[in-house]
Amino acid sequence: MASVKxxxxxxxxxxxxxxxxxxxKQVAAAKIRRAETARAQARPYADALGEMLRDLVLxxxxxxxxxxxxxxxxxPPGAVLMAADKGLAGAFNSNVVRAGELYRGEHxxxxxxxxxxxxxxxxxxxxxxxxxxWPLGARAKIDTARDVAQRVADDxxxxxxxxxxxxxxxxxxxxxxxxxxxRLIPIxxxxxxxxxxxxxxxxxxxxxxSPEFVLSRLLPKYLEFTIFSAMLETDAxxxxxxxxxxxxxxxxxxxxxxxxxxxxxxxxxxxxxxELLEIVGGAEALSG
Amino acid sequence: MATTIPFTLITPTKVIxxxxxxxxxxxxxxxxxxxxxxxxxxxxALRPGVLRANVVEAGASRRLELATGEGFMQxxxxxxxxxxxRALGFEEVDISQARQEQSEASAxxxxxxxxxxxFAREQAAIDFAxxxxxxxxxx
Numbered sequence: 044m045a046s047v048k049x050x051x052x053x054x055x056x057x058x059x060x061x062x063x064x065x066x067x068k069q070v071a072a073a074k075i076r077r078a079e080t081a082r083a084q085a086r087p088y089a090d091a092l093g094e095m096l097r098d099l100v101l102x103x104x105x106x107x108x109x110x111x112x113x114x115x116x117x118x119p120p121g122a123v124l125m126a127a128d129k130g131l132a133g134a135f136n137s138n139v140v141r142a143g144e145l146y147r148g149e150h151x152x153x154x155x156x157x158x159x160x161x162x163x164x165x166x167x168x169x170x171x172x173x174x175x176x177w178p179l180g181a182r183a184k185i186d187t188a189r190d191v192a193q194r195v196a197d198d199x200x201x202x203x204x205x206x207x208x209x210x211x212x213x214x215x216x217x218x219x220x221x222x223x224x225x226r227l228i229p230i231x232x233x234x235x236x237x238x239x240x241x242x243x244x245x246x247x248x249x250x251x252x253s254p255e256f257v258l259s260r261l262l263p264k265y266l267e268f269t270i271f272s273a274m275l276e277t278d279a280x281x282x283x284x285x286x287x288x289x290x291x292x293x294x295x296x297x298x299x300x301x302x303x304x305x306x307x308x309x310x311x312x313x314x315x316x317x318e319l320l321e322i323v324g325g326a327e328a329l330s331g
Numbered sequence: 332m333a334t335t336i337p338f339t340l341i342t343p344t345k346v347i348x349x350x351x352x353x354x355x356x357x358x359x360x361x362x363x364x365x366x367x368x369x370x371x372x373x374x375x376a377l378r379p380g381v382l383r384a385n386v387v388e389a390g391a392s393r394r395l396e397l398a399t400g401e402g403f404m405q406x407x408x409x410x411x412x413x414x415x416x417r418a419l420g421f422e423e424v425d426i427s428q429a430r431q432e433q434s435e436a437s438a439x440x441x442x443x444x445x446x447x448x449x450f451a452r453e454q455a456a457i458d459f460a461x462x463x464x465x466x467x468x469x470x
Contacts, residue, residue, distance in 0.1 A: 081344070088343045091412050095374060095405055185343050185416075197448065251361050251375040260360075260376040261403060264416075271343055 047314065050307035054300055061296035067131065068289035071282045078279035081184075085272055092268055096261055100232050102254040110196075110262045111230050114205035119152035121195055121204035123227070125211035125273055126162035127281040128179050133291075135212065135220065135284035136161040142210050142222035144169065154204050156195060158187070158274060179274060188271035196263060199228055211273045212280040218287050220280040227266060335387050336368035337410040340397070340418060347418045348395060353385040355411050357404050358462075366406045373406040377415065379459035381466050398424060398462040401455055417459070424463045433460035 045053075124143040126136045139162065147153055147169060155171050157163045159179040166174055175194055177187045195207050206228060213223035250257050338352035356365045358380025366373070377399065384395040402415030440453035 084345055085343055087339070087346050088341045088414060091339075091341055091405070091414050092403075095403055095414070098374060098405075189416075193452070200448070248372040248374055251359055251364070251373065254374075256360070257374055257376045257403070260401070264401070264403075264414075268343060 045306070045310065047307055047310050050303055050310060054303050054307065057296050057300050057303070061293055061300070064289045064292040064296060068286055068293060071286040071289060075279060075282040075286060078275065078282055082272070082275045082279055085275055088268065089272060092261070092265060096258075096265055098248060099250070099254050099258045099261060102248060102250065103258055107255070108259055108262055109200060110228050110266070111232060113229055114199055115202040116205065118202060118205045119154055120150050121154045121156060121198060121207045122146055122150075123156045123158065123191065123195060123207065123209045123211075123270065124162045124166060125157070125179070125209065125277050126159040126165070127277065128160040128181075129281075130161060131288060132281055132285035133288035135281055135288075136165075138220075139210065139212055139222045140165040142224060146208070146210060146224065154198070156191065158191060158270075159277065179277060184274045184278075185271050188274055189267050191270050192263065192267035195227070196266060209270070209273055212277050214276060214280050214283065218283060220284060227269060230262065230265070334368045336366075336370075338384060338386065338413075339410070340382070340384075340413045340415070342415055342418055347397070348384075348386065351387045352395075352411065353387060353392065355382075355384040355404075355406075355413070357382045357399070357413060359404065364404070366404070366411050369408055370406040370411070372408070373404075375404050377402040377404055377413070379455055380462045382413065382415075382418070396421065396466060398459065398466040400459050419463060419466070421466060424467050426464065426467055426469055429460045429463040429467075429469075433457055433464070436460065 122143065124139065126139040130136060136159075143155070143162070143165065147155075155166045155169070155174045157166050157174060157176040163174075163176040163178075166176075177191055179187075181187075195204075198204050199207060206226060208224055209227050210222055210224050212220045214220050335351035335353050338348065338350060338355055339346065340348040354365060354367055356363055358364075358378050359375040360378050361375070363380075364373075364375060379398075379400050382395075382397050382399045386393050386395045397418045397420055399413075399418045400416030402413060404414075405412045436453045436456035440450060440457065443449035443453060
């Protein structure tokens with residue numbers, strides 16, 4: 044049985060750990076709020092962009108833009124894998140990485156692009172040490188999103204990859220996330236225009252200089268913004284996962300501390316009882 | 332009082348302005364375009380430039396001037412929406428930084444040569460830097 048001193052040291056160490064996890068939990072809670080605000084502030088842009096895109100797709104009819112056509116055949120697909128920069132968030136990063144590995148299982152030649160240091164490390168381990176990668180947090184996310192979008196669009200246009208998918212965490216509920224895979228390019232016109240009934244069109248809209256031209260400007264922005272909003276979602280999802288993980292860690296540390304405290308009290312009581320018995324036994328031996 | 336139209340100016344990170352405007356002038360790829368209330372439905376791509384608008388706040392008319400990045404302008408009979416990458420006000424512009432950006436982008440554009448996409452990208456950077464300088468009266 045462990046000595047009282049050993050137990051006391053373990054309890055002290057656990058209390059320190061618990062303080063750290065508790066602090067991280069509070070920080071995560073504050074950061075969720077900030078991440079959610081950023082997502083809310085991006086929503087008006089998303090709504091307006093979606094509306095313009097629908098108008099355009101409906102106006103153009105058959106779309107002749109490289110982003111809306113299948114890519115070159117015979118080249119591998121490209122995948123943007125998005126995770127967090129840091130860990131200590133339960134299975135958050137490993138879930139995304141597993142989705143990336145599954146994709147790689149189906150498409151062994153897939154070219155990976157990564158956002159987030161944990162995604163970068165995972166893809167390096169998969170055997171693509173010098174793939175294009177960006178951290179999730181280091182710079183303003185919109186600038187990073189622009190770089191990512193430009194890079195994948197350039198590679199797509201150059202015929203290096205035949206399609207682009209995005210694998211990133213999606214928020215399911217406030218406390219649960221799961222990785223989601225969606226196709227970024229080619230963009231399917233019916234998916235974009237799908238939500239509006241044919242009659243919902245506003246009629247004669249004047250496009251300057253032409254709907255095709257405006258669409259050719261809008262599609263890269265749409266790609267950029269989709270990546271940006273996925274980054275915001277990854278950020279918010281990460282802090283939600285970290286909040287949960289740190290909350291559980293704090294609870295578990297508390298339970299362990301309780302158990303060890305009982306064990307320590309038992310051990311101390313056993314030692315006292317033993318000493319008393321020795322004294323009583325000694326006194327009896329003397330008087331006897 | 333002049334008639335007004337609801338006007339929103341949105342960037343990916345923020346709604347810069349939401350209110351009523353008498354007039355919105357933006358630089359489209361085809362040149363400057365002014366939108367008055369009751370404009371016919373209209374959708375256009377914007378070049379980086381200086382966006383100007385006469386907005387009405389608390390009954391008083393005010394001039395809104397911003398250096399904006401690439402974007403789009405949608406005019407409908409009942410509202411005007413402008414989406415841009417970035418929008419900077421007068422006091423947010425760093426003049427020496429804008430000058431530096433302009434010369435760096437010019438150099439990169441020369442280096443890019445005939446590559447159409449890279450050329451256009453640097454042109455946008457040059458135009459945005461120029462817009463910042465024009466907004467602050469340095470060009």
